[in-house]
Amino acid sequence: MLGYDGTGFWGSQKQANVRTVQRELECALERLGGRTTSTEFAGRTDRGVHAVGQVARSVDVRPEMPAEAFRNALNRLTPDDLAISSVSRVEAGFHPRYDATWREYRYRLWVGGKQPLMERFAWTRRTELDCEAMARASVLLEGTHNLAAFTGGGEGVPWSARAAARRGTVRTIYHCGVRAVGPWWGILPGPGSGIEIRIVADGFLPQLVRTVTGGLVSVGLREHPPEWFAELLEGADRRSGPVLAPAHGLSLWRVGYDNDVPDPDPNGKQIVSLQPAHTECG
Template structure:
């Protein structure tokens, strides 16, 4: 789950001109850059597409670039001679100790950086849109990194296919606009939690579903979810001991969707506190079981007392579903065999 880092630089963001990435043009290819450069308003009003957006203006490599301005863009200097690349990853978090590197443990960041370092021939450090916890999955994790190597961006996805383990996949990749930052430039993130309510667990999908064979009051849960939408102090739902000071977030959407025995909880916000999504799910489940009325969440928002909220839901039911930026939306691949509406909340 994303933690306090999501809002750490919220007040330091600068205003800039967003620009789409250019998957095909290389920084050293002046002709390709000229051909790919769009008019000033190109890209605006175009329909969103999964993965990396259509070709736009590629960042130059001749000199250091300063972050472009734009709502949600993070201020960042790119070293001279370096280009910024970005990619969308999907992964099964079951066998990982989370996203972030940890000594002696297998993490997503570790295997991705090892693959990119082998591919580019130099040490690579990546930054992700969200630092998912151990066991949490992703369909659209966004990363960025710098390199001076003139490796064709359009070859990144097929090249990584043979270097990444089977539980990680590069969905899309391309050049990033000047100053792009996977974490600080993100405007919205969507997480989806999956509850399986049938008496018998589904062995084929058990790795991404919380099996909870209970009769839940979905109407009460939906009412509580509606009360959580908006800008509030979500301190009652963050991880105990989290050092973050600013606990106010905007929850744009907290909705429940039923697909037979499968119950999905969709959470879309401008940022998430550590364990916030799973804390909300655990609280909604307790309301569904009849422990509290829907209005209990009003008291939690007012007091911020974590001990009065529900337990943190298991990690394996949670999926980082989508990340939105000013110039594009990162989405994962279709979900084969999914119920209608499951691929896009």
């Protein structure tokens, strides 16, 4: 498992001539094992998106080394904005993307004055948001829905190739919640409050969480009522969907496998009934 500050990366997936998480991880593995190594990730994150629970797989470049020693050695070879939190040896055939049963993303906002210590990790809004209205809108996404109105990258329109795929833009959202959170850094004096949007689903689509966040902020600003989300689900067309929230407030929080379960919701309710893994998770 690995985490990273996405500010300095052009996303997680390796691309030519730019710095990515995958490229830095593979370079560290090559230095540790003395041979070129490829990796697969549980999910793609866009430029500027962070992670605390990303999962990656590679061949075992140092099979004689205990897992903890392997992690420590690899961490000495990775840059400061990329860290390995745990290493496990798995059975042949394990795939971090296709074997996942659920994923969790969290998006954080700060409503108030400028806070330099969190500018890279939360979307700062100066105007007060109606958190209760945002919460009422968020629960409308729970269940199995066509999420085309919240799908970016040109894949949420009726004529897209995604629309013709087996699952298309249909996903099951086990939990979508909005809650107030306290400052998680050294705060400068002045009024303000934090908001966290948490989504747990069987799979994600391009820019889904950022688009949902943009819509929830519109509801919080009272530009739309909470019921607008039901209209967007029914219309299933990105052209009528919300604006896109910036990347830097978003983190890939956790990926679940087998009998893993997410943390309960704020009321202590278990979130997800585990389903078989899907082979087309985004």
